[in-house]
Structure formats: C-alpha cells, structure tokens
Amino acid sequence: MLLQLENVSKSFGEVRALENVSFVLNYHEIVGLVGGNGAGKSTLIKILAGVFPPDKGRIYLEGQEVVFRNPKEAHNHGIYTVHQKMEEILAPHHDVTANIFMGEEVTRPLFRSFIPFIKVLAKREMEKEAEEILSRVGIRIDSVRRPIVSYSGGQRQAVALARAIRKKPKILLLDEPTAALGVKEKFQVLRLIRRLGKEEGISIVIVSHNLEEVFEVVDRIVVLRNGQVVGECSPSQATKERVVQMIVGGE
Amino acid sequence: MKRREFLKTVLDNSVWVILSIFLIFNAFYTPRFFTVLNLRNILIHSSILGIVVIGESLCLLSGHFDLSVESTLALAAVVGSLLVKNGMGIFTSILAMLLSGGMVGLVNGMLIRKVGLNAFVATLITYIGVRGTALGIVEGKTIWNLPPSFCFLGAGTIWLFPVQILLLIGLYGVFHLLLITTRFGRHVYLVGDNQLAARISGINVDRVVVSVFVLSGFLSAFAGLVMAGRLNSASPLFGTGMVFEAMSAAIIGGISLRGGVGSLPMALGGVLLLSSISNVLNLHAVSPYWIQTIRAIMILFAVVLDSLKRRLVRYEE
Numbered sequence: 001m002l003l004q005l006e007n008v009s010k011s012f013g014e015v016r017a018l019e020n021v022s023f024v025l026n027y028h029e030i031v032g033l034v035g036g037n038g039a040g041k042s043t044l045i046k047i048l049a050g051v052f053p054p055d056k057g058r059i060y061l062e063g064q065e066v067v068f069r070n071p072k073e074a075h076n077h078g079i080y081t082v083h084q085k086m087e088e089i090l091a092p093h094h095d096v097t098a099n100i101f102m103g104e105e106v107t108r109p110l111f112r113s114f115i116p117f118i119k120v121l122a123k124r125e126m127e128k129e130a131e132e133i134l135s136r137v138g139i140r141i142d143s144v145r146r147p148i149v150s151y152s153g154g155q156r157q158a159v160a161l162a163r164a165i166r167k168k169p170k171i172l173l174l175d176e177p178t179a180a181l182g183v184k185e186k187f188q189v190l191r192l193i194r195r196l197g198k199e200e201g202i203s204i205v206i207v208s209h210n211l212e213e214v215f216e217v218v219d220r221i222v223v224l225r226n227g228q229v230v231g232e233c234s235p236s237q238a239t240k241e242r243v244v245q246m247i248v249g250g251e
Numbered sequence: 252m253k254r255r256e257f258l259k260t261v262l263d264n265s266v267w268v269i270l271s272i273f274l275i276f277n278a279f280y281t282p283r284f285f286t287v288l289n290l291r292n293i294l295i296h297s298s299i300l301g302i303v304v305i306g307e308s309l310c311l312l313s314g315h316f317d318l319s320v321e322s323t324l325a326l327a328a329v330v331g332s333l334l335v336k337n338g339m340g341i342f343t344s345i346l347a348m349l350l351s352g353g354m355v356g357l358v359n360g361m362l363i364r365k366v367g368l369n370a371f372v373a374t375l376i377t378y379i380g381v382r383g384t385a386l387g388i389v390e391g392k393t394i395w396n397l398p399p400s401f402c403f404l405g406a407g408t409i410w411l412f413p414v415q416i417l418l419l420i421g422l423y424g425v426f427h428l429l430l431i432t433t434r435f436g437r438h439v440y441l442v443g444d445n446q447l448a449a450r451i452s453g454i455n456v457d458r459v460v461v462s463v464f465v466l467s468g469f470l471s472a473f474a475g476l477v478m479a480g481r482l483n484s485a486s487p488l489f490g491t492g493m494v495f496e497a498m499s500a501a502i503i504g505g506i507s508l509r510g511g512v513g514s515l516p517m518a519l520g521g522v523l524l525l526s527s528i529s530n531v532l533n534l535h536a537v538s539p540y541w542i543q544t545i546r547a548i549m550i551l552f553a554v555v556l557d558s559l560k561r562r563l564v565r566y567e568e
Contacts, residue, residue, distance in 0.1 A: 072453075089451050091444035093512045102441060103452030105434050120432040150564050 008057030017043040019227045030197040032214035035224035049081040050074030078170035096144040097130040154185025262560040266520030297526040298415035302474040306467030307497040314443035314510025315370035320471040321490035322381035327472030332394040332485035352472025360461030385487040393486040405480020427515040443510025503553040
C-alpha cells in the first residue's frame, strides 16, 4: 500500500464534507473518485494535496504516518496535484521548456574556473531534458521552443502533466483533468494518463464527473456520496448503470 | 508556412525595421540628418530617456506600472547636487543619490506587495509625493554650477565618445543579459506572464517584484545623475512628463503592458525611434507641439502591429 487514509473526517462549519472515510491507493494503481456534486471528492483530494488538514483521522504514506500542513509538505512527500484548468498554471508566452522548468530552472556557472558564483541559465540542458521527458511519455509537440499560446488545449494540458512528471511524483492527483477539452483531445490526455500510470509507475487519483472516461483509464472506482465511501468496484466487473446507482443512492 | 515565419520575424523586430526605413528615408530627404554630428546628437538625446526606459521596462515585464520614475530622477538629481554643493565628497553624494532612488523603489515594492496596493495607485502616490519632496528640499529652486567631476557621466567624453552614449550601450547590454541569461531575469518574465503560476511553482513573487522596483529606482536615480551632469544643474522639475515618453518607447518597442512579453533591445529601438522622430521634426523646423501627435500615431501603429503578431502565433482550431 502506497497511501492509506484512515477514518478521515472534515467539516466546514455545519457542513460535513467527509465522514469517516477510509481509502487506499496501491503502488502503480489508477483510482477514479466519482460522486455527485458535494459528495466530497474535491475535499478528499485537497486533504491529500495538503490544502487543508483533516479534522479527524490519519494518513499513512508507505506505512509512515504523515501530516501535511500545506501543499509544499505534500510536494516534499512526492504528491503533486494537476488542476482542472491546467493552463492556469502555465505561462502562456513562454516556451515549453521554460514552463516545464518554471521555478526550478537549471543553472550553470558562467565561468567555471573563476568567479563561479555568477550563474546563468543552462538553456541547452533544460531543452534536452524537456525533450526527453516529452518523448518518454509520448507527448508529441513540434518544438519545445514554441510558446504555450501556439499549442492546443490538449497539448497545454500535456505540458502541464510533463511538468509534474519532471518532479518524479509518487502520487499524482488529477482534478477533472479533461473537463475543458474537446473530444479528440480528451482521449489524447486520457491515453497519456494511462501511460503515466502503467509505464512510469506513478499512482494516480482522478476525480471526475465523467463516467465514460473513468471507465476508460482507471483500475478501480471509488464512489463517494454525502461524504462517505459508498462503494468500490473495478471497471471490468461493474457496469456503468451499477456505478450510477451507487452515485445517486437508492436501489 | 515559410512566408508566415518570415512575417513573424519581421514583426518580432518591427522597431528595427521601421527605424532602418526611417533612417534611410531621412538620409535622402532631410538635409544634415545623416551626419556623424547629428547621429551622435540623437544618441545623446536618447541616453537619459533610454536609462529610464530600462527601469520602466523591467517593471512592465514583471506586469507592473512604474509612474514614479520621473519624480525619482528629479529627487536624485536634487539630493546629489545639494550634497555635493554642501561639501560632501563626489562618491558619497553619488551613492546617496542612488540610494534615494533605491529607497523610492523599495517603498513602491512594499506598497504593492506588502500593503497590497495596485501598482498604478502605489506608484501614483510616490509619483506625486517624491516630486513634492524634491520641490520641498530646494524650495523649488534650481541648483547651478556643479563640480566638473560630478558632471563627468553626463557631459564627459572618453576619447571620442560621449560618456552618455557608452553608458546607454553598457547598461542595455548588462540588463539585457541579466534578463535573458539569469534565473532572476527568467523569474521577472514569468511573474509578468502569469503571476499565479509563478507563485504556485515556488517563485518568490514578493522578492522579484520588490527587486524590480528597487532596480527601477536605482536606474531612474542614475538617469538623474546623468541629466544633472549634462545640464550642469539640478532642478526639482527635471523629467516632467518623462514617464509617458518612457512608456511610449517601451510600447513602441513591443513590451506588453500586461507583462511577460518584450525585450530590452526592442525598447531601446523604441527610444531611438522616438528620438529620431523629434530630431527630424526639429531639422525640418516643425513646431514641437506636433511631436506629441506624431508620437500618438506611433503608439497606435505599434499596438496594431503587436496584435497582428499575436494573431500569427496563437493556436488556431
């Protein structure tokens, strides 16, 4: 088990967003979190990402109990989130490389032998690494030197994913990753997500409204309703009708 | 596709293309334009504005306005001259001047990042306040007759070259390299392009913005030193209205007011174009009142070109 939540509860004032939720994420597993509006999907993902702490309950990462007080601490444990609108975390007029390395630019000393403290950006190295990452995960892009504005929505999402991959995450949290995309791009991104899970060995949690796409990529579906886990199934064994029934409740 | 790439290259360097056409045209049609003396004149005329434009461009690239540049210039000129007139050493006076500029920049940065004011409002406050302080210190009077060594940067020559021109070239070189080769420079661009994204990726936005304003303050103060040297005097009314010229030059050079787009050499092109235009109008003895109108047309033209360029690069379905 890579990640385990034990009896986690979270309230916002009167509203009980999560009630005694236990949740497990295994190594190399893609899990889909589904549920209606207000079921607690986003709250659960935000707790994992360190946006806010749970009121009650424990989180174990690789058997060790962890507490995330802020997103940075979650990052330090290898947990990264990619949001619904991935574009919002990209700099539109900068090239792909600059975006993949944003905030973590690689530098080299200008004159190696003397005055080593003057450092300049190692543009070549960054470009090479960016190309490597993109080709490794099968993202096709004409040039890492072109600005984000010149690429389509799906390609932009792919760049945002590539940026998360560069940080070698253990767990990737995807919040409605395809909500803003067209049909064709949606499938490109889904294929990319599947590939990240299987070939890169990253465990992924996807939050989604869209059952079609959940059935397409995940290994296991966890259904939330009114802040509680009401069911679990694997997409190969359950039908969509069964899952919908669990989401809305009743028999 | 090839044609599109070519068009993009032309538009990317539009200032230089327009400037070349303008120079070649006037070399034939304006008497006494294409002489060493006159070209040197244009460069000298560009130097003070050019130095201010570096600071302004840094702020614009990070997505902020700096209206206070011209007031900072006047304050620094007055402070330095007053100190040097009262028997303070040249270096101490110059240091004090630069520090006064840096202080104004620090106040701007703090008002924006720590108090949370909009950059326009914050620098409007210092724009008015600093000009007032400069006027107050000398009670509106001009200081005359500065020591020659103090005037060296503004009026001296090294061999055949006026120091102002060398400073202009040197400063543009240094700051351009700072912007495109260092992490700090990259962060300035990124903060201007998408501040939220920069913050999420762990860039210290406060530090970047405050540094940019402090640098802008230093550069404006330095321009004040050059101006005092050139005119051998310091007036609290130095640089009145210069902030609009500085912004015009930056915009004509293709620096986006939304931040993150543009480069310093292009802004320098904007400065040179503006100076050349006023120079030509002077040579033709056109009334100086019309210069503003022509400048407005230039800005309109630059903005239209810019939107054309954006349309070329943007992804199309």
